[in-house]
Amino acid sequence: MSLTDRLWRKVNSNVADFNSWVNLLDAAEKQPNIDVTRKAFDSFLEHFPYCYGYWKKYANVEKLQGNKDRCLEIFQKGVEAIPLSIDLWVAYLEANLEIINGLDDFETRMRSLYEVALEKAGLEFRSDALWEHYVSWEAGHNRLGRVLSIYDRLLCTPTQLYFQNWDSFKKMIEDNRPEDYLPISEFAELLARVSPVAGTAMRIALKESKSDTVPIPDITEADRSAIRKLVIDRREKVYQATYLQIMKRWFFEEKIRRPYFHVKPLEEAQLNNWAEYLSFEESEASSAEAVFNVPVTEGHSAAEPQITFAEVQLAKKRVCILYERCLVACALYEHLWIRYAKYLEYTEHNIPGAREVWRRACCIHLPTKPTIHWHWALFESRHPAEMDETKNDGKEPPKSITPLEIFTDLEKRLTDSALVCDRRADAMRREGKSLLDQIVCLRSGINRLRVRATEQTSLAHSVTGATASFSAAIALATAAQSRAGASYLVGKLARLLHCNAGNQIPPEGLPLWQLLLSSSFNPAKTPLTKNSFEEDEINVNVEQEGPSSVSLFNRMVN
Known part of the structure; x- marks a missing residue:
């Protein structure tokens, strides 16, 4: 067996083993077959999509193979999986600058991608590198008007390197002519303040013109300096307001x-x-x-809102x-996922958004955490078929899923959990599933736990070596826990068969009781299937069970 195969076996047995995944990726990356590498990276990133460095490494592998389109596709998937990764966005932008450069729509596509990046990650407190990248690209093509527009947005955004951004903005203003970066209307307005005659003439010409372009009058360098000062002074008010917002957050950010x-x-x-x-x-x-939302008081006219x-x-x-x-x-940490989903549900009333948070948490990041699955199931029971496209960024809202489907998927991952089996049986009852289906669910859980208890007990008696005592103790504790879980499910099954009024056992339940009593503490050699519960296949009666079974039967009933 090759090293790659051994590592695959390890990660398949424990998908949460991060170190084994890293070793697998290192080994797969050295394979000459690109399909082997792709399979490893795809599987890893499915379980750990927040590892932005591996998205970059995967894209670089494709790029080195000459698969440029696939390289961009991987970057696209990466920024969708972790849209706040500034490093990943910058790498994606760099790849686009290299790969699509020279195309007819290069400028349009790049600007559109920059805008998407700012929409997704521009409010991230440490997003300065992304803003700077956009500024550098526009400035490199001497599009100073667009550079000023970007700075106007950046100066309104609290970021970590805000002071450096302010200095860069002032340098851009002072190193270039105002008429090269100011919108024509703003230039005419400021020119009128420093040179009334020239400015007024320009504003009149602009008003009479059917286009946004009019001849720029000859102005002195002194007038330009005065305009530069007005430009900076006007934006310094925004700078000061944003500075206050930064100071509020700096305590937490540091x-x-x-x-x-x-x-x-x-x-x-x-x-x-x-x-x-x-x-x-x-x-x-x-x-x-x-x-x-402050209401207008009676007797007072509506004023402009403060916000x-x-x-x-x-x-x-x-x-x-x-x-x-x-x-x-x-x-x-599941409590933070739960908090986010409840914020969207109760504060923002964004049901599709909350559902997507539950899905990401339970299906990707915390697939074996029972508590958060309980909360997801409760959410779905409150909103069984909510569809609200208006609050899902125009995307198709995530499909509703039933609590039974949630617990069924969880039980596949946690086969040794009595509580998960119990919750699944409850969900089956609430959804109107047949008594037989509920019994099969509980009975299969009992079987699995009994088998696990037997396996762990055997393991405890067979371990050797320096850590044998510790390993045996762990195995025995696991066996005891499994037996306790099986006993809990036996009680659950007993209550299920004896849930009708008057403490009378339903006639159709008697053969099931007999099968339960004969097998709960005398494991069958072959696992029971759904068909095993058909009455015409059961030939067991209470008298054949012996005193211990009858005694147990009476205790459960009473």
Whole structure:
């Protein structure tokens, strides 16, 4: 068996074994067959989509193979999986600059991609590299008007390197002529303030013109310097307002030590900081909405609101951006996923968005965590068929899933959990499944747990070596837990068969009782199937069971 095959066996037996995945990727990358490499990367990124470095490595592998289109496809999947990764966006942009350069629609496609990047990740506090990349690209082609437009948006955005961005903005203003970067209307307005005659003439010409272009009058360098100062002064008010927003968040930002994903646990102080930061942003959004919704008191005329609707929406978007940032670093902590989903459900009333959060948490990042699956099932029971395209960014809303489907999928991953089997049986009852289906569910759970208890007991008696005592103790504890789980499910099955009024056993349930009593503590050699519960195939009676079975029967009934 090759090294790659051995590593595949290890990761298939434990998909959460991150180190084995890394070793597999290293081995697969050295294989001459690109399909082997693709299979390894695809499988790894399906389980760990927040590892942005491996998206870059995968795309680079395809690029080295000459598969440029596939390289871009992988980057596209990467930024969809982790849209707040600035490093991944920059690498994606660099790849596009290299691969599609020279095409007729190169400029349009690049600008569109930059805008998508800013829409997805521009509000990330550490997004300065993305903004700078966009500025450099436009400035490199001497499109100074677009550069100023980008700076106008950047100066409104709290980011980590805000002071450097302000200095870069001022340098761009001072190193170029105002008429080369200012919109014509703003240039005419400011020119009128420093040179009334020339400015007024230009504004009149602009008003009479049917286009946005008019001849620029000859102006002195002194006038240009005065206009530059006005441009900076006008935007300094925005700079100061944004500076206050930065200072509010700096307390939390400087405490973030690991903003990226890793399987290693986070320190408790880090988790607390994220929780407090989220509470702060939620409070900011709530306060903004409260100010916007202040009613007009009787006897007073409606005044201009202190905050606009767009600002309220921006505050809400910042909350979601912070949640997404938090969940990159804290992807393995289910309480934060639960908090995000409940925020979307109860505060934003965004049911499709909440459903997508539950899906990502339970199907990708926490597939074996029971608690978050309980919460997802409760959510689906509250919103069984909600469809709201207006709150899902124009995308097709995620399909509703039933609690039974949730527990069925979870039981496939947690075959030794009595509680999951119990919840699945309850979901079957609520969805009107037959009594036989519920019994088969519980009986299969009992079988699995009994088998596991037997296997672990045998393992405890066979281990050797320096750590034999420890390994045996673990195995015996697991066996005891499995036996306890099986006993719990036996009780559940007993209650299910004896749930009617009057404490009378349903006639059709008697053969099932007999089968239960004969097999719960005397394991059958072959596993029971659904057909095993048909009455015409059961030839067991209570008298044949012996005193112990009758005694157990009476205890369960009473």
